[in-house]
Amino acid sequence: MAAFRTDLGIDLGTASILVYAKDKGVVLNEPSVVAIDYNTNKFLAVGEEARKMLGRTPGNIVAMRPLKEGVISDYGVTERMLKYFIQKASGKTFFKPRTIVCVPSGVTEVEKRAVLEASTQAGARKTYLIEEPIAAAIGAGIDITQPNGNMVVDIGGGTTDVAVISLGGIVVSRSIKTAGDDCDEAITRYIRKKHNVIIGERSSEALKINIGTAYKREKEVYMEIRGRNLVTGLPKTINISSQEMFEAMEEPISSIVDTVHTVLERTPPELAADIANSGIVMTGGGALLYGLDKLISERTGIRVNIAEDPIACVATGTGKALDWVDVLENSLLDSDSIVER
CATH class of the missing domain: 3.30.420.40 (ATPase, nucleotide binding domain)
Structure with missing residues (x-):
């Protein structure tokens, strides 16, 4: 089953989202911006297309960043955006991917829960959280x-x-x-x-x-x-x-x-x-x-x-951390443990 599943490492950034696919490297690097038509509640654009609309939209269309200061500010929009990026990165596959998402080191339990739930609702089989400095260190080759x-x-x-x-x-x-x-x-x-x-x-x-x-x-x-x-x-x-x-x-x-x-x-x-x-x-x-x-x-x-590659460093470390799950057990939080609480 693992052979058909694409495990993903997600750098859920305020400015951009990078997705690392196991054995493929960074497969997606797009701005974390979405454009929504408030009349119909439809997503008109996500990522680079939506970024071009910032400050240039009519009244009924809003181009927004659903993440502010490293945490989720609009849960519903973040969930839909994550779903779009997970599907785009994993392609057409029958099996749901395991994901590991990085968060800033100072986030609260409530903010961690929001990220875990958003990722799980977006289609991940199991979600782990890793703190950004640890992911960055792994990505930098330390x-x-x-x-x-x-x-x-x-x-x-x-x-x-x-x-x-x-x-x-x-x-x-x-x-x-x-x-x-x-x-x-x-x-x-x-x-x-x-x-x-x-x-x-x-x-x-x-x-x-x-x-x-x-x-x-x-x-x-x-x-x-x-x-x-x-x-x-x-x-x-x-x-x-x-x-x-x-x-x-x-x-x-x-x-x-x-x-x-x-x-x-x-x-x-x-x-x-x-x-x-x-x-x-x-x-x-x-x-x-x-x-x-x-x-x-x-x-x-x-x-x-x-x-060496500072922008993709955290995403690369996040993806590689999936191979280190047992070693990093004390530093990782997964979707099962948060639900039990």
């Missing part, structure tokens, strides 16, 4: 079963998870609801305040990806962006510099670096020595922000390594 301290900084869209891992479990961790989306919002606020121009969600994200910086660049880079002038109400094109991006994102970036510092302060001395030798591993889309690794390294005095 052997977490050894009695060595490894520090992982996972910066996603809605949350940043910082954890010290040893012997297959989390020793010290902290999860904050400051991440990529907060950087986008900070950019929007900055441009509105400094240039009197309102820009959309997609424009602020494009600025962050292309010229965003957490550490002063040697050479300034620029990007043109279009928005609506607050004074005249007419469209306006402005030229934004990387220095302005540095100023705009200073607050959320400082919050992330402070969290890394706080976790290091709470780390047992022996594990702190291991981390000083091996370095800090950064994963998630936020790891690609220019200069963030340099900034963390400068503040902590510890070498920072960016994972």
Whole structure:
């Protein structure tokens, strides 16, 4: 039966959903956005198609993100979206897949229950939960079963998870609801305040990806962006510099670096020595922000390594964790145990 079943690892992110299929790798990477017609309650688009509709829909159609700050904000929509992605990733198969879904390290029991129930209702035979830092460490190729301290900084869209891992479990961790989306919002606020121009969600994200910086660049880079002038109400094109991006994102970036510092302060001395030798591993889309690794390294005095494929790292680790179910027994929560409670 197992030969006909596709086991799936799901990185249920605020900004995007990645699905890892056993023996196939990452088979799906789409934005976690859905477009719904409120008159008929029908799904009009999911993923990339729905993302293109953000900020461009008529009154009866709403393009929305059903996940906020790493957790489910709209249960019904998340369930339907998960069902769509599970079916798309597993293809036409008679057997329901086993799934393992990753969640931020700071989620509550109620939030865990919501994810487990949504996945089970969406068509999974059995669902396991794994915390993001553990999945990120596995995906980055770290052997977490050894009695060595490894520090992982996972910066996603809605949350940043910082954890010290040893012997297959989390020793010290902290999860904050400051991440990529907060950087986008900070950019929007900055441009509105400094240039009197309102820009959309997609424009602020494009600025962050292309010229965003957490550490002063040697050479300034620029990007043109279009928005609506607050004074005249007419469209306006402005030229934004990387220095302005540095100023705009200073607050959320400082919050992330402070969290890394706080976790290091709470780390047992022996594990702190291991981390000083091996370095800090950064994963998630936020790891690609220019200069963030340099900034963390400068503040902590510890070498920072960016994972080989930081965006797919958590999804890959989540999928691989299905082979480690017995080893990670204490770190995993499954749908049977939550129902028994």
